[in-house]
Structures are given as structure tokens and as C-alpha cells.
Amino acid sequence: MGRFVEQLKKITAFPRNERGKQPDKKLVMKNIVIMLFIMAACTGTAMLLRYVGVNESNIVMIYLLGILLFSYLAGGYYYSFIASVLGVLLYNFFFTEPYYTFRAFNPDYPVTFVIMFIVGFVTSMLTIRIKQETFLSEERERSIEALYHLGRKLLAVxxxxxxxxxxxxxxxxxxxxxxxxxxxxxxxxxxxxxxxxxxxxxxxxxxxxxxxxxxxxxxxxxxxxxxxxxxxxxxxxxxxxxxxxxxxxxxxxxxxxxxxxxxxxxxxxxxxxxxxxxxxxxEKQEETKLQVQRERLRADMLRTISHDLRTPLTGIMGSASTMIDHYPSLGDDVKKEFLNNIYDDACWLNELVENTLNMTRFEEGQVKLNLAKEAAEEIVAEAIGQIKKRAFHHHITAKMPAELIMLEVDGILIKQVLINLLNNAVNYTPDGSEITIAVDYDENNFLFSVSDNGPGISEEDLPHIFERFYKRQDQTFHSRRGAGIGLSLCKSIIEAHGGLISVSNRQPHGTVVSFSIPSKEEKPDAAADFDHG
Missing domain, CATH: 3.30.450.40 (GAF domain)
Incomplete structure (x- = not known):
């Protein structure tokens, strides 16, 4: 009985506005019109059945059917209550004697009216309840399906x-x-x-x-x-x-x-x-992996650098010790040779330290490109000028466009790339070799290349040439073997500029290292050779 009373208190028939205070008047009027239409149709049908001699008990069923139909369409308990009362009144008015009044001569009619109302209202409530349960079941099914699809999609994010x-x-x-x-x-x-x-x-x-x-x-x-x-x-x-x-x-x-x-x-x-x-x-696992990689990099770098530092330091110490011990007896040419050796070893040591510091910054993500308009010819000239101090036995040529090319790059880092490439070319080619720096362009890129006519790179070394700490197995012509950092640093610098770098062997012999830098600047049309050797 308590649940029955609770159902009576529900007012789901009247949709509320956003604050839940006033009913939706349009929907109320719509449901009233539907109710009047159904009740009128039931009355008309009942009159037709009475005309053909159908018993009054069957006419009651016509009204009960109308109440059920309206309850299903409207879906509200208030509507069901009103429809049940209206059905009883219409039955009393049109189909009980005296006709077309709300009086009833037969003493059994009041009981009939009460039973008709109770049956109509209870069955309409059950109809609404079934409709609500069906709706909730469909909602749950949609929610479960949505959760299932969401779960599958979340697995792939x-x-x-x-x-x-x-x-x-x-x-x-x-x-x-x-x-x-x-x-x-x-x-x-x-x-x-x-x-x-x-x-x-x-x-x-x-x-x-x-x-x-x-x-x-x-x-x-x-x-x-x-x-x-x-x-x-x-x-x-x-x-x-x-x-x-x-x-x-x-x-x-x-x-x-x-x-x-x-x-x-x-x-x-x-x-x-x-x-x-x-x-x-x-993210924590990736951070841990990155930290482990950094620690491994530091260990490898320290191990490699400590080994490679011995060579220039030993050369500097040996030349300095000889000059200290035998300075009076040494001729000027010998002294100059020792000083040149000290200078060369110091330059090598400086480049090794510079490359190591730059590589460390790139690995830790601390490098910020200082982009500015730079003249390609100036960058190339500065790189060649720095290399020529200790590469006077090589003939270095720059092939530049006749008109000025301006690049938006970090000039210091691009110069470091060219210096590293020139150093490699000098170290792995015999005296008298020709080294060429060329600048070209295509539709979207400026193209740089450093080529030589030396012996080239072995097929074994070629795929690994840009790997960190990788050292070539073929011979060097100047008793210096790199730390395996220079070319790896070049790759990092060029990729930071959005470019690409590659290496290949020339025919019939020699090596060419090329890299590109994206640019939308207007390109010149002519090129000229400038001899720096």
C-alpha cells in the first residue's frame, strides 16, 4: 500500500523548466488534447456498439482501453487519474439511465463506477511503470554500450x-x-x-x-x-x-x-x-629510462673522453718537456715544430671539449637555437679559416652561389657542423687531398656538402657513421682518431634545424657528407668558385 501511495505522489506527468517550478504548458495542452480526442473516440465507438446491441459491460472495456492507450502516450500519473475519472463520467453520462445526466437509477452503478475507476487507474499506472522500466532498461543498455566503446577507445590513447x-x-x-x-x-x-x-x-x-x-x-x-x-x-x-x-x-x-x-x-x-x-x-617509466640513458651516456662519455684526452695531453706534455729539458740546444726549426705540435694538440683538445659540451647540452635538452639571419658565405669562410691553421697541406675550395644567401640559422652551431666535417675530411685523407664545400639549393631547402677525394669510408663503417661514440675502423692519416662525437653532434644540430644529414662514397673514390636546411628564402641563380687553399 505504501508503494501505491508513493506512486500516487509522483508528478512525472508535468515536465518542469530548468528550476523545476513550473510545468511545460505546451506539453500539458498537447496531452489534454490527446486525452479529449481518445475519450471522444471511445464514446463514439461505444455509442456505435450500443446501437448494434452490444452489452454495457463491453462498453466499459472500451473506456478502459482508451485510458490505457492515453496513459501509454502521456506517461504521467496525474493524466491517468484524470483520464480514469473522465472515463467514468462519460460512461455515466452517456450509457447509464437516465441518459445524459450524472444520476444513476440502478443502485449497482456506483459500485461499477468505483471498480471501473480503480481498474482504469491501476492498470494505467502499471502501463506507465512498464513504460518507465523499458525506458530505463534502454538507457542502461545505451550507457553500457557507450562505456564499452569508451573503454576500448581509452585503451588506444x-x-x-x-x-x-x-x-x-x-x-x-x-x-x-x-x-x-x-x-x-x-x-x-x-x-x-x-x-x-x-x-x-x-x-x-x-x-x-x-x-x-x-x-x-x-x-x-x-x-x-x-x-x-x-x-x-x-x-x-x-x-x-x-x-x-x-x-x-x-x-x-x-x-x-x-x-x-x-x-x-x-x-x-x-x-x-x-x-x-x-x-x-x-611517463615516470620513460623519465626513468631517460635518466638511465643519461647516466649511461655520461659514463660512456667520461670513459671515451678520458681515453681520448690522453693523446693530446701526452703530445703537449712531451713537446713541452723536450723544450724545457733541451731548449738551449734546440734549433729554431725544431722549436717551431714543437710549438706547432703543442698548438695542434691544444686545438684538438679544445674541439674535443667543445663537441663534448655541445653533445651533453643536446642530450639534456638544454640547447636553444639562437636563430638569426646569417650569410652562408661568412659561415663557410669562418669554418675554413679556422681549419686552415692546421690543414695547410690540404687544398680546400668553397663553391658558393654568386649572389648572397641569407639563412635563418644558429650561425655558431652551423659553423661547428662545418668545422667537424672539415676536420674529419682532413684527418681521414692524405696530405695534398682536395676538400670542397659546396652550397646549393632546391625548391624548399638550402643544401650544403663537404666532399673529398680521399680513400672513402668502408662499407662496414658507413651505416654507423653518425652513431654516438662510434669510431671508424679504417686508418687515419694524422695519428688522431676522433672520440666518436663530432658527426653525432652534427646530426643533432642539423635535425634541431629541421634538416637532414647523410654520408656516401664518391666515385671513383672519396667521401661526401651532405645536409639540408629548410628555407623559403628566394634563391639566387648563379654560382662561382672561391679558392681558399
């Missing part, structure tokens, strides 16, 4: 940005809304934010409510007891480590979220939280 986009799209498909999803890192800073629909979430007041949901870990905003004046509802995304995100939803009909919609959000947020934790774990 690769980052937090993609996670927020996928989640927002799936939620928006379930109920029309503007939606905002933002995630926080462990320092409570926003690391990802995605907004779908009108940007109601840029309002300062909305941002305050969103931050409150993040701080408190409880739902806030429209439809809740906290910041209910807000335009949107904010649901925190809670992980095992705390709140890591907030979902903001503003329905297009400006109404609070229904229970089914909140239940759907309550089911979605744990899935999002699991993926967030997975992403955090992945």
Missing part, C-alpha cells in the same frame, strides 16, 4: 590530450552539452585542457568553481549544493594519488544533470582515472 578529446566526444554523444576536460600534473598545474562546444568555461567565475572541484574532490556547480549559481556542473576525476582532473558539463537545455546522466559520469570518471594513472606510470 597515447597521451593526455588524446584522452581528453576521446572522453569529451563520448560524453557529448550521450547528452547534448558543452564540455570541458582538463588534467593536472603532480604539481597541481594544468597539463592538458580540451573544450568542446561554446566556451562557457572561460568565465572567471567558472574557473573558480572548477578549481574548487579540483581542490575539494567533490562535485560542484549547477545542480549541486556548492556554487549552484554556476553555469556548468564540475565532476572531479579522482585517482589513487588524488584528484588529477575535472570534467565540466553544461547541458544545452540549461537544466541540471539527471540521475542517469550523473550515473553515467560516475561510471566514466573511474575509467578516465585508470588511464590517467597509466599515463602517469608510463
Amino acid at each position: 597515447k597521451n593526455k590530450t588524446e584522452l581528453s578529446e576521446v572522453s569529451a566526444e563520448e560524453i557529448a554523444q550521450q547528452f547534448p552539452c558543452d564540455i570541458m576536460i582538463q588534467f593536472y600534473d603532480e604539481k597541481a598545474k594544468i597539463c592538458s585542457k580540451y573544450i568542446k562546444g561554446n566556451d562557457v568555461f572561460s568565465d572567471d567565475k567558472e574557473l573558480i568553481v572548477c578549481h574548487e572541484a579540483f581542490q575539494s574532490g567533490s562535485p560542484c556547480g549547477f545542480g549541486t549544493g556548492l556554487y549552484s549559481e554556476a553555469k556548468a556542473f564540475y565532476q572531479p576525476v579522482i585517482c589513487s594519488v588524488g584528484v588529477l582532473g575535472v570534467i565540466g558539463i553544461s547541458l544545452h537545455d540549461a537544466q541540471p544533470l539527471k540521475k542517469a546522466q550523473k550515473d553515467f559520469l560516475d561510471a566514466v570518471t573511474p575509467q578516465i582515472a585508470v588511464v590517467l594513472e597509466r599515463e602517469m606510470l608510463y
